[in-house]
Amino acid sequence: MDSRGRPGRPSGIREIDLYSTPEGARAVGNPVRRVILAALREREHSFDEIVALSGRVKSTVSVHLQEMAAAGVVGSRPDPDDARKKIFFLTGDLVGTVSAEDRIADALSAYAGVYGAGAADPFAFYKLTFRTVRVLLMQEGILLDPLLTRAGEWIGEELYPAVADPTTEVFCTNIARFWEDHNLGRVEVAGTEPLTLLVYDCFECEDLPVTGRPACAFDSGILRALFSGHYGRPTAAIETRCYSMGFDHCRFEVVPEDGGGERGG
Template identity: 30%
Template sequence: MIDSSLPDGHRFLRYIFQALRFGFESHGVDYEPAIKKIGKDIGASISSNFKSESLEELLDEITVFWSKNGLGNVKIDDTNPPVIIVDNCFECHSMPNMDKKLCSFSAGLLEGIIAGNTGIECIIEETKCCGNGYDHCTYKMVKQTS
């Protein structure tokens, strides 16, 4: 009998996510806006699970959430404006340098969680990515309104 279990379910999901990305790209589809919107929608829908009462507390809670769910290892580098650094990002960690940022889903997820929990509408901009030659991803909140 063949053992059909996978030793690392997070790694399997990472491969599926990357295969979808390459599939869309190979057909000339600009998937980034749709992927970011999906991430934002999911973030908004799970934001009620975060119990923080301030942006700073929420960023700490996001750090734990990212790690527990195999999304990567988060460090908050600054809080004004927030700078979020992710090592071992599930979207791009094992990707070669493709001269482009790849993590629009994560940016959208962060936007949705922040807006849903705090009411702050923001744009999360990915400034560094494994996909453009860095060994980690960096996100910066570039716009916020209450």
């Protein structure tokens, strides 16, 4: 969608968001468009609201919206309160972000580990495969956290019947047993207000580079789906500590998505 600079290397753009659309993936690097789309990921917005949050004049916002609509990234419908106006919404999902600043220069072998045929851990090869793909993407500055979160949610929905229990204590015990049985890590309950889970030997991030940011989007998605099913309402699993942040464990706080509960450190 951006035409400035050499193909594939937009001038002055440090981050590019990738969106799925009915017509395929679309790259969005323009800062104004990224702000607009970030707002639309939260909820639908009227044209006037978009003008206010973007900080641009109406004519500029109109051009951006028209071009994003033509690219299949946004759609619109008549405002029920005023048919002369429109309400704008996303037509796809954020897949990931490409960021030059987030590229890592470390050798893959530093994080991929060594796999030996006939290793005692039957899951070692699959861990190596997952880890290798993640590190290769990070070397290119490609962050697919939104996509990994959705993949985790799908798996969590399928897993839920196998670990479900009406009591939270037994439910958490079942999750911990599943994680251990499948060599995903060791899960402990560290607190109840909010419900806090610690994961040691995390399969998703234990050997990833230390970036200072949480890296367990896949686990977050699984836990979100599991606890949403358990509580019967949308529930988030917010990662506040991670191996990739320099800790020796991952820490998730399970809170309602309406904002209940406070995040700790």
